[in-house]
Amino acid sequence: MTSPAPMKVCFVTVGATASFEPLVSAVLDGRFLASLGELGYTNLLVQYGKDGRPIFDRFLQDRDSEEAATSHSIQVDGFDFNQAGLGREMRLAQENAAEGRRSGAIISHAGSGSILEALRLGIPLVVVPNSSLKDNHQEELARELQKQGYVVASHYEQLPSAIRQAEDLRARMMAWPPVDSVQTKRKQPLAGVMSDELGFLD
C-alpha cells in the first residue's frame, strides 16, 4: 500500500446494524469526489453496510465505462463490514509518516461507538445522522459535539462543504477524552460513586 507520495485517506462508515444508502450514494457522487481531489485526498474507503453493495458496484461500473471523463484520480475501495471492528480501517485516516500517510478524515453515521473511536484516534470527523431511524437521539449528540468543537455535524446532501470544514477541524483538534468541570473537582467520578456505594472507610 505504500507509495512515494503520501496517502491521504477518507474513510466512510455507515455502521453494521442499519443500512444508510443515501450516505453511500452521497460519498460516491462526482461533486464530493471532486472536493476530495481539491483537498489532496488520494484514497476513499467506504464501509457500505449490508445494503450498500449494489450502489457501490454500480458506481464502479459507471466509472469504468466513462474513464476518460473522470478528472479526479482518487482510488476508491469498499467493503460491507468487518466483524472484528473498524479500528484498523479508521487508523488508515490517521497520520503515520512511517507508513506514508497524511492525516485524513472519517465520515461516520452517528453511532456512539464509531464517534468515540474516531475521537480517541484524533482523526477529523464528519458525523452524518441517519434521519430514517425512528428514535433519533443521535442527531442531538452530533449537534452537541459540533457545538463543543469536536466534530462537524452534517447531512448527506452537504458533504462537499462538510469535508472542507473537516480541514479547519484538523487545524484545531482537541484532546479526547475531555476533562469536565465536575471532574476537576472530583478526579474519577465513577470510581468515587462506586467506592461510596461500597462504603469504604477513608
Next chain:
Amino acid sequence: MDSWESLVAAFFIWVIIPVAVAGLSLAVALFYALSISQNTTVPRHRPKHAAAHLLIVLGSGGHTAEMFSMLRRMELDPTIYTYRTYIVSSGDKFSAAKAVEFENNHLYKRCQGHNGEGQPTENHKLAGSYGIVTVPRARRVHQSFLTAPASTLQCFWQCLLVLRGIHRDQTPLPPQTRSPYPDLILTNGPATAVCVILAAKLLRLWVYCFGSKQQHKDLAGAYPLRTIFVESWARVTTLSLSGKLLLPFVDRFLVQWPALEGKQAWKGMRKTEYVGTIVD
C-alpha cells in the same frame, strides 16, 4: 329482584372496596418503601483492602463498548474489586469476548504496572478472578409482545439465581468474599440490566422481610446488592427507555450530559447525578 340488588350491594361492600383499599395501601407502601430505599446511603463500614464483589451487566454491542470504555477510563482496580462477575445475554459472543479481553489484557497489564516486570504476583491472580454468566435474552429484536413477557420472566428468574450465586455458570466465590450476593452492580442498559436491577431490589426486600436469622446475622453491617445505572453517553437530552424504567429503582443514576441532571421518578426520590463524560 330485591335479593339481587342486595347481592350486588354485598359484593360491592365485601369484595370491591376491600380489594381497592388493599391495592391502594399496597401501592402507597411500595412507593414509600422505594423512596426510603432510594434515600438510604451506605455508611462507611468496610475496612480498606476488604474483598469486594462487583457485578457488571454487559448489554450488547454499543452498551458493552461504552461499559469497557468507562472501566478503562476509571482504571478499575482489581485489588479493590477483587472478584468480578459479568452477565451477558445468550448469543452475545461480542460481549463475552470483550470481557475476556478486558480481564486478560487490560487488567493483567495494569497489575504488571504496579509491580514492574517479572514473576506473576498476588495481584496477577486477582486479574484472573472473574466469571462470565449467560442469561436468556429478555426480549429478542423483533420479538412479538405476546411472547416477550415469558422470556422476560425467564431472564428475571435467571438473574435472581446469579445474584444468589447459584446459577449453573457460576463457580464458587473466593473464600474471602463475605456474602453470597454481589456487593455492587454496575449497569448501563438495556433489557437485561432492567431485569438484574429489579431482581436485586426484590432480593433485598425479600431478605429484609423474610430472611432467616442466619441470613440476617451473615449480612449484619453489610450493604450488598447496591446498584448503579450509567445513562449512555449518546443520550444528550432524553433518558433511554431502560433509564426511565429504572429511575425509581436504582441507588445511583449517573448521567453524562448536563441537560439530564436532576431528573427524578417523582417528588422525594433520588435525583440523577451529572458526572461529565466518563467514557474514553
